[in-house]
Amino acid sequence: MPALTDQMLPMITNATLQRRLDTRTKPQGSLGALETLAVRIGLALDTETPVFRAPQMFVFAGDHGIATDGVSAYPQSVTSQMLLNYLHGGAAINVLARQHGISLRVVDAGVASDTGEHPSLVARAIARGTRNFRVEPAMTQAQCTQALDTGRALAQEALSAGSNALLFGEMGIGNTACASMLLHRRTGWSLEDCVGRGTGLDDVGLARKRERLAAASARRPEKLSPLETIAEYGGFELAMITGALLATADAKCIAVIDGFAVSVAALLAIEIDPRVRTRCIFSHCSAEHAHRNLLAHLDVKPLLDLGMRLGEGTGAAMAWPIIDAAARLMTEMASFESAGVDDKAS
Ligand SMILES: O=C(O)c1ccc[n+]([C@@H]2O[C@H](COP(=O)([O-])O)[C@@H](O)[C@H]2O)c1
Ligand SMILES: Cc1cc2nc[nH]c2cc1C
Numbered sequence: 001m002p003a004l005t006d007q008m009l010p011m012i013t014n015a016t017l018q019r020r021l022d023t024r025t026k027p028q029g030s031l032g033a034l035e036t037l038a039v040r041i042g043l044a045l046d047t048e049t050p051v052f053r054a055p056q057m058f059v060f061a062g063d064h065g066i067a068t069d070g071v072s073a074y075p076q077s078v079t080s081q082m083l084l085n086y087l088h089g090g091a092a093i094n095v096l097a098r099q100h101g102i103s104l105r106v107v108d109a110g111v112a113s114d115t116g117e118h119p120s121l122v123a124r125a126i127a128r129g130t131r132n133f134r135v136e137p138a139m140t141q142a143q144c145t146q147a148l149d150t151g152r153a154l155a156q157e158a159l160s161a162g163s164n165a166l167l168f169g170e171m172g173i174g175n176t177a178c179a180s181m182l183l184h185r186r187t188g189w190s191l192e193d194c195v196g197r198g199t200g201l202d203d204v205g206l207a208r209k210r211e212r213l214a215a216a217s218a219r220r221p222e223k224l225s226p227l228e229t230i231a232e233y234g235g236f237e238l239a240m241i242t243g244a245l246l247a248t249a250d251a252k253c254i255a256v257i258d259g260f261a262v263s264v265a266a267l268l269a270i271e272i273d274p275r276v277r278t279r280c281i282f283s284h285c286s287a288e289h290a291h292r293n294l295l296a297h298l299d300v301k302p303l304l305d306l307g308m309r310l311g312e313g314t315g316a317a318m319a320w321p322i323i324d325a326a327a328r329l330m331t332e333m334a335s336f337e338s339a340g341v342d343d344k345a346s
Contacts, residue, residue: 010046017042017330024333025341037281037303037326044254044279045164050327054163055102055320057313058154058244059086059093060170062237063112065132066216067174071209073199076129079173080111082312086171087118092310093169096317102167104313107154109147110236111172124150126236133181133233134216144231144239151243159251166248167256167320168265169313170237173199176288179264181213181233183290185224186267187297191217196260196289226271238265245269248279255279256323258316259286259309263294270298283319284308 017039022028029035041050061083067076085091086106089098097104107122108115112129115121126147130138139147155166172178176198184194195210220232230239242265248255257266257280269276277298284304285292295302303319336343 010043012042012046012048014039014043016048020048021330023335023337024329025336025339026333028344031329033301033303034322034326034329037323038330040281041254041323041327042330044252046252049331051331052165052324052327054161055165055167055324056158056163057093057097057102057104057167057169057317058107058158058241059104059313060107060109060151060168060237060240061111062109062170062172062175062235063129064172064174064178064235065130065138066134066177066212068132069134069212070205071177071198071201071212072173073197073201073205074173076112076173079171080113080115082171083108083111083115083121086312087121091312092314093312093317096314100317100320102317102320105154105158107237107240109150109240122154124154124240126150130235133178134212134219137232138178138234139231139236139239141227141231143236144227144234147236147239148243148246151240152247154240155244155247159247159253164251164253165256165323166244166253167258167313167316168241168244168262169258169311169316170241170261170265171312172235172237172261175235175238175261177209177213178233178235178238179261180290181216182229182238182264182268183294184213184217185229185233186226186271189290189293193293194290198288226268230268241265242269242272245276245280246273249273249275251279253279254281254323256316256319257282258313259284259311260288260291260294261311262316263291263298267294267298281319281323284315286315
């Protein structure tokens, strides 16, 4: 057990934060969901006056052995090609990160082809893609531990450098198959409920994806621990996100969760360390089939519901200005008393 430090003992309470909101110059409750969000931010940052510093987006990229089974509408080559696109600034996440002043770190968690050296690539490949989990474990337990530790270290680095808002995105052809398997095995939900069209599979492709995942699940029918499940059916990029989220549990920060696959990584992190839940802000509900049910299972309301299903952190980046606004309103609004405005008649 780690020693309890001041940093781990929250000082601020729900009631204190609600009181602050209720004394700002507005009718009580009039900022709606922004008020709920402001309270969540205040609790996570452990302050009545939250100010975000250096928002940091991580996009973790990894390839998946299962992608060669025809479970995606796109070829595996797209993962490393998109990685280069991120590095050259041309992807959707680059546009949104620039628009919202979010700095972006692109992590090679284990893409299949070597993308070569690039000054801004965070090269942490565990291997050149996972193995095909329909026929063998996706990774060894040692690789799983290495991926979790790498994610944890990257998050800690960003937190030590002064960020208190980490945003998480992913890229990996075939990773909705991987995330669906993880969801199926952690919740016990049927594959029908867990599997969706990902990048846009047609009906035949969707049936094939379910059939391949049923075979994969039947290979290890016994109950697995969260770590065993990641090693058996996981992906390097998703394991790194789980590790990074675990690092937030002990820090005064928020973790902004993107779409389906990142939410599954969050489900695992919360299962491993329930304290992670208080750090997570779920940015949006993706159009991916199982995402809405997963969010309900986690008992969270996403901030946005735009029918997006791109991944790469785009939902998190879209939600960022709303999250930042909630913190600014809490911190910067005058009170009835300081502004000389009459409060409601009691
Ligand atoms: O964020 C989402 O909810 C989401 C939903 C569907 C697809 N994606 C992205 O599409 C890729 C995975 O889709 P697939 O069909 O290859 O499994 C991966 O790169 C994800 O970032 C992302
Ligand atoms: C082009 C493309 C971009 C993506 N970004 C995240 N997942 C993706 C999947 C594809 C296919």
